[in-house]
């Protein structure tokens with residue numbers, strides 16, 4: 001069963017096309033990652049799917065309701081956590097939960113029950129009367145998520161929920177996402193952290209408003225990275241990148257932190273089918289032919305970052 005079906009969705013602001021004719025489906029209960037760099041069109045798409053922004057053309061069914069025709073029903077049946085999450089900083093934790101519960105018509109025992117749940121998942125036991133402004137960002141994010149799903153929607157949209165937090169809080173937040181998904185809730189999450197995309201069941205990538213790839217992380221790697229990828233640590237990595245880019249046997253060359261990732265062309269004349277030969281060849285090329293000092297060369301499994309770089313580069 002699909003919980004979201006998007007058909008040729010387009011949004012124009014004047015003559016500028018922010019989201020350009022995208023179509024995709026999201027299955028019930030999956031964690032669906034919506035990836036793209038800043039300005040790719042992620043927030044614009046989410047706002048349309050939440051019934052906040054009218055599309056220029058196209059339509060989507062969210063939980064079976066059309067975003068054009070049944071906008072109110074869409075809004076009532078989803079949870080939405082915006083990029084600048086919508087908590088009130090000058091209210092206490094408890095007041096924020098009461099406020100959001102009230103918007104969704106919760107009161108009495110039901111509200112108390114949901115409130116305990118939010119306090120538990122946000123790790124805020126004993127801090128109910130603290131001002132929201134005094135909380136660390138990681139706590140605020142979990143509180144915002146709790147408030148966004150206080151009415152137990154079957155679909156929740158999270159727009160870059162982990163922006164600007166430390167890795168431990170990010171991991172805790174992802175534990176919560178998985179907890180929701182285990183209950184059968186569909187989680188639609190945007191991010192530009194590619195390591196987070198690895199936790200999603202399926203992802204789509206958009207660039208400049210256009211959908212450029214979709215599939216599970218494994219499918220995307222198999223489809224787009226056919227040739228072996230090597231990680232190289234060496235002296236003068238900028239020089240190394242330059243010479244590798246000009247090498248006849250290399251395909252993609254990218255800097256990752258202090259290392260270089262290089263994928264090789266699969267042409268047999270370069271004997272790249274056996275790792276020993278590849279490593280030997282890269283060693284000779286960098287050390288003997290270009291005077292660099294190689295510290296380490298290792299074959300690696302491609303990451304989604306490799307896929308993304310490959311896709312974006314090939315669209316230029």
Ligand SMILES: Nc1ncnc2c1ncn2[C@@H]1O[C@H](COP(=O)(O)OP(=O)(O)O)[C@@H](O)[C@H]1O
Pocket residue numbers: 013018036037038039040041042043044045
């Ligand atoms: N209300 C608006 N008016 C004009 N341009 C907009 C508006 N909202 C977004 N845009 C433009 O649409 C593009 C996509 O924006 P957005 O969806 O926020 O990207 P993302 O969330 O992927 O960073 C950007 O170039 C942005 O400047």
Ligand SMILES: [Mg+2]
Pocket residue numbers: 042043044083159160
């Ligand atoms: Mg955004």
